[in-house]
Amino acid sequence: MAYSVAEKHSIRETLSKNNRVIAAGIVFTGVPGQVIRNGAVAIAGKRIEWVGSDADLPAQYRSWPYEQYPDSTVLPGLVEAHAHLGTEWREQSEPDVIDPLPLEQGWNVLQSLHEAQQLALVGVTAVQSLGSRYYADVVVREAIEQGLVAGPRIVAAGAILTPTAGHGWKNGSEVDSESEILRAIREHHKAGVNVIKIAGTGGFLSKGSAQWKPQFSIEELKIATREAHRLGKRVAVHAHGTLGIEYAVEAGVDFIAHASFVSDDGVTCFVPELADRIAQAGIYVDVASARTYPPVADEPRSPRAYELYRHGVKIVAGHDVGIYGVTPSYYVYGLRQLAKQGIPTEEILISATSRAAAAIGLAGITGVLQSGYEADIIVVEGNPLQDLVSLEKLQQVILRGDRFLPQSSHDFCDWTDDFDYLRNNTGVQHALETRFAYLQRQQMQQW
Numbered sequence: 001m002a003y004s005v006a007e008k009h010s011i012r013e014t015l016s017k018n019n020r021v022i023a024a025g026i027v028f029t030g031v032p033g034q035v036i037r038n039g040a041v042a043i044a045g046k047r048i049e050w051v052g053s054d055a056d057l058p059a060q061y062r063s064w065p066y067e068q069y070p071d072s073t074v075l076p077g078l079v080e081a082h083a084h085l086g087t088e089w090r091e092q093s094e095p096d097v098i099d100p101l102p103l104e105q106g107w108n109v110l111q112s113l114h115e116a117q118q119l120a121l122v123g124v125t126a127v128q129s130l131g132s133r134y135y136a137d138v139v140v141r142e143a144i145e146q147g148l149v150a151g152p153r154i155v156a157a158g159a160i161l162t163p164t165a166g167h168g169w170k171n172g173s174e175v176d177s178e179s180e181i182l183r184a185i186r187e188h189h190k191a192g193v194n195v196i197k198i199a200g201t202g203g204f205l206s207k208g209s210a211q212w213k214p215q216f217s218i219e220e221l222k223i224a225t226r227e228a229h230r231l232g233k234r235v236a237v238h239a240h241g242t243l244g245i246e247y248a249v250e251a252g253v254d255f256i257a258h259a260s261f262v263s264d265d266g267v268t269c270f271v272p273e274l275a276d277r278i279a280q281a282g283i284y285v286d287v288a289s290a291r292t293y294p295p296v297a298d299e300p301r302s303p304r305a306y307e308l309y310r311h312g313v314k315i316v317a318g319h320d321v322g323i324y325g326v327t328p329s330y331y332v333y334g335l336r337q338l339a340k341q342g343i344p345t346e347e348i349l350i351s352a353t354s355r356a357a358a359a360i361g362l363a364g365i366t367g368v369l370q371s372g373y374e375a376d377i378i379v380v381e382g383n384p385l386q387d388l389v390s391l392e393k394l395q396q397v398i399l400r401g402d403r404f405l406p407q408s409s410h411d412f413c414d415w416t417d418d419f420d421y422l423r424n425n426t427g428v429q430h431a432l433e434t435r436f437a438y439l440q441r442q443q444m445q446q447w
């Protein structure tokens, strides 16, 4: 296809609209050990063009718009490796209709979008949805990819595979035999999921499920993994119970959610040899447990995170965002729980950025500030390497090169009485003027 000179010019204009350089006191690239003091990141459209010391900024970028944050840190956007976009109906949002059923599907999509955008507001630029009703996560992923709405990158699992009445069955795909497992995976594939999520053990939030017991045999997990891999998809297994973790490792899965080491007596008991096996297999584990899990006396909120880290397991940040009581604003709190256990902040930042991106299948695309990667970037005040609270002082969230600007919210007010608001609102003024102009024109012609 050939473009005219004018067309080429206008394309270049559009592409260069987002070209800019962001300089900051610290650039944390997401590569272990790599911190650039007084660094700069050159962004061209959606992509990162150059990263380095501000003093070495190549001449071609010097004419680009330049934003300077001397007391801040630029880092890859945060990654939530374990969220649930589009789960069961929330009581507090009971609709004003007799039968909510016909509404549910659409509602789930909108709720997923809302959740995804709330995640972006706290600096999350990529999220893995590990359990979603009606493929709501796939729908929202597509809407974001197409540019219909703004939001983070989504890696979608659709519904969790679980036995009948197993953990997460309400939002799940219930499967009770090898052939049902294969069928569910193929249907998920057809519906466009990126990853297969399996409830390997019971969970805390499902009535009648035992967290310490496996829900699938090793053979079933092997069949599922083989099939998912055949289709080019990763497998993420939810496992609280120790035996369930063992089964997942044995089956060769890619990702374990929780790995809480709940033994048969219901108490958590770390098994060093199993941790070593997880590390050797290179399986990623999300460790930041949700605030709403029932607390166990004298145990940290993220059980076993420190031990897993000490055993060389590739831990990543995942908070179960979207389950009851866990909102996106919980993200940084979760990271701080890891710091409390003694995990170094650099390791936590890696686990929340570059490693988490790799864990959800986005290695080489996002999670690292390096030329060629997509520009999913946050700017925060202060230095999160010194204090993770700095991550809450967000100054910019950039999604694929575009600054994410949330819809401005306003307090509810009595609209009919708020004349000041109407007088000062240019949008309302414009609408009124347009209407009067229309009425005037109508008056002009009476035949």
Ligand SMILES: [Zn+2]
Pocket (backbone or CB within 6 Å): 082, 083, 084, 130, 131, 257, 320, 323
């Ligand atoms: Zn979960």
